Amino acid sequence: MPALNRLLRAGAAARPLAAAARGWLSSLVSSEADARVPASLARQGLPARRDPGSRSVQWVFLGCPGVGKGTYASRLSQLVGVPHIATGDLVREELASSSPLAQQLADIVNQGKLVSDEIIINLLSKRLESGAAKGESGFILDGFPRTIRQAEILEGVTDIDLVVNLKLREDVLLAKCLGRRICSQCGGNFNVASIDIKGENGRPGIFMAPLLPPAQCMTKLVTRSDDTEEVVKERLRIYYEMSQPVEEFYRSRGKLLEFDLPGGIPESWPKLLQVLNLEDHDDKQSAAA
Numbered sequence: 448m449p450a451l452n453r454l455l456r457a458g459a460a461a462r463p464l465a466a467a468a469r470g471w472l473s474s475l476v477s478s479e480a481d482a483r484v485p486a487s488l489a490r491q492g493l494p495a496r497r498d499p500g501s502r503s504v505q506w507v508f509l510g511c512p513g514v515g516k517g518t519y520a521s522r523l524s525q526l527v528g529v530p531h532i533a534t535g536d537l538v539r540e541e542l543a544s545s546s547p548l549a550q551q552l553a554d555i556v557n558q559g560k561l562v563s564d565e566i567i568i569n570l571l572s573k574r575l576e577s578g579a580a581k582g583e584s585g586f587i588l589d590g591f592p593r594t595i596r597q598a599e600i601l602e603g604v605t606d607i608d609l610v611v612n613l614k615l616r617e618d619v620l621l622a623k624c625l626g627r628r629i630c631s632q633c634g635g636n637f638n639v640a641s642i643d644i645k646g647e648n649g650r651p652g653i654f655m656a657p658l659l660p661p662a663q664c665m666t667k668l669v670t671r672s673d674d675t676e677e678v679v680k681e682r683l684r685i686y687y688e689m690s691q692p693v694e695e696f697y698r699s700r701g702k703l704l705e706f707d708l709p710g711g712i713p714e715s716w717p718k719l720l721q722v723l724n725l726e727d728h729d730d731k732q733s734a735a736a
């Protein structure tokens with residue numbers, strides 16, 4: 448099996464890339480029969496394909512920067528027992544290394560631009576490959592696909608069961624990005640923003656309490672270099688231009704589940720479980736804990 452990066456280095460052009468990526472990724476993801484698809488999709492008139500337990504879930508989380516893809520994808524991955532794979536994390540791991548790619552990536556990410564499809568497919572392929580070697584199966588993808596080309600390549604490789612599109616109003620997205628903090632020691636994600644917007648002119652208000660770190664992390668908090676106001680606004684602009692069409696790509700295939708976040712985690716998590724038909728799962732896990 449030729450590695451995608453070797454093909455790319457050999458100067459593979461646009462069409463061979465898609466073919467190469469398909470070959471490479473398809474050996475790493477499963478296209479077997481369908482996995483669990485929430486009954487809520489059926490209620491929405493979307494196709495609910497059933498063959499429970501045939502393979503692990505293959506889900507995608509879409510949504511603007513700051514919407515909470517990482518938070519909810521990570522919680523769900525623990526609940527359903529599949530890895531949470533965030534391409535933004537893969538990019539940041541590469542940035543933290545002293546690889547030749549790191550400087551090139553830093554310039555792109557710090558301007559709020561998208562990394563090339565080639566680089567992202569390469570990073571994702573490596574992550575899937577190392578997971579497969581450890582016996583991982585299934586996934587919840589967060590931050591991928593982010594362009595129509597990425598979506599087409601993924602669709603050519605495997606059957607995604609469900610795409611959750613998380614939504615929040617733009618002023619809240621900006622406040623959440625600016626309030627985001629990471630513990631430089633444990634890697635935990637927190638948010639110091641306190642959001643309390645009153646409803647007006649028929650538009651509902653929204654309340655989100657800050658997600659504060661424990662005392663031992665308090666002095667070790669850092670801000671992502673791309674979470675400045677200027678860069679967040681550019682990331683939002685790029686999302687609308689490059690990634691929003693991906694929503695329509697999955698909507699037209701009957702796979703998109705729209706989810707308007709009603710508030711912070713205490714309000715949103717139970718509702719998300721409800722629409723995913725996973726409340727029982729959560730109860731069983733809490734009882735077992």
Ligand SMILES: Nc1ncnc2c1ncn2[C@@H]1O[C@H](COP(=O)(O)OP(=O)(O)O)[C@@H](O)[C@H]1O
Nearest residue numbers: 512513534535538556560561562567590591593
């Ligand atoms: N699928 C992708 N395609 C291109 N670039 C990506 C992709 N995923 C992540 N990146 C790069 O990594 C950065 C951080 O990604 P992420 O943590 O997902 O950010 P966000 O908070 O904007 O959703 C992006 O701004 C982009 O430069």
